[in-house]
Amino acid sequence: xxxxxxxxxxxxxxxxxxxxxxxxxxxxxxxxxxxxxxxxxxxxxxxxxxxxxxxxxxxxxxxxxxxxxxxxxxxxxxxxxxxxxxxxxxxxxxxxxxxxxxxxxxxxxxxxxxxxxxxxxxxxxxxxxxxxxxxxxxxxxxxxxxxxxxxxxxxxxxxxxxxxxxxxxxxxxxxxxxxxxxxxx
Numbered sequence: 001x002x003x004x005x006x007x008x009x010x011x012x013x014x015x016x017x018x019x020x021x022x023x024x025x026x027x028x029x030x031x032x033x034x035x036x037x038x039x040x041x042x043x044x045x046x047x048x049x050x051x052x053x054x055x056x057x058x059x060x061x062x063x064x065x066x067x068x069x070x071x072x073x074x075x076x077x078x079x080x081x082x083x084x085x086x087x088x089x090x091x092x093x094x095x096x097x098x099x100x101x102x103x104x105x106x107x108x109x110x111x112x113x114x115x116x117x118x119x120x121x122x123x124x125x126x127x128x129x130x131x132x133x134x135x136x137x138x139x140x141x142x143x144x145x146x147x148x149x150x151x152x153x154x155x156x157x158x159x160x161x162x163x164x165x166x167x168x169x170x171x172x173x174x175x176x177x178x179x180x181x182x183x184x185x
Contacts, residue, residue: 005080006180011073015181018066022105022159025059026152028052033149054124057116060109061125067105080180094165101158108151115144 006012032040032052040049086094110133116123117132119141124130134140169177179185 005083005176006182006185007080008073008077009183011070011077012181012183014066014070014073016183018063018070018105021059021063021066022155025056025063026156028056028059029149029152032056033152054126057112057124058126060112061130063105064109067102071102071106082180083176086177090165093161097158097161097165101155101162104151104155104158108148108155111144111148111151115141115148118144 007015035043037049037053040052044052113123113130114133118134118137120136120138122129123132166178169175
């Protein structure tokens with residue numbers, strides 16, 4: 001395969017780092033959202049609950065950082081052409097899912113940051129406490145957490161569409177679409 005048939009290697013590495021971080025963030029976020037703070041403390045104790053919340057926040061901010069780098073590499077370097085070219089329907093669906101996924105993966109950590117700060121909770125990145133982007137407003141925080149959870153489910157749907165598209169190209173069409181993001185080809 002020719003070099004221009006792939007995304008540049010840093011972009012491919014960022015893709016897979018984001019994928020792992022998003023799956024971990026979704027797992028921790030869905031756990032937090034489903035069980036809630038009090039029940040999590042009752043199940044696993046205060047120390048593990050705090051670790052879960054800190055890890056979730058750290059993953060979110062890591063995703064924001066990685067997505068910023070992905071956007072830079074996507075804009076700065078050539079996007080490889082599809083060979084063979086996608087039909088109009090595939091191009092529209094692919095572009096829509098990718099743009100919505102990029103937007104959601106940038107908005108999600110920002111929404112979490114603002115929801116956390118407006119709830120009066122620390123915004124943590126590993127052991128560092130980051131500045132609040134907004135003052136404490138509990139009612140707003142509740143609304144923002146609701147939207148944060150809804151956006152999480154929207155991301156799940158977008159990931160399912162993205163993976164389904166990749167599997168379709170790999171197993172049904174048997175074209176080179178999946179090789180463009182492979183770390184090994």
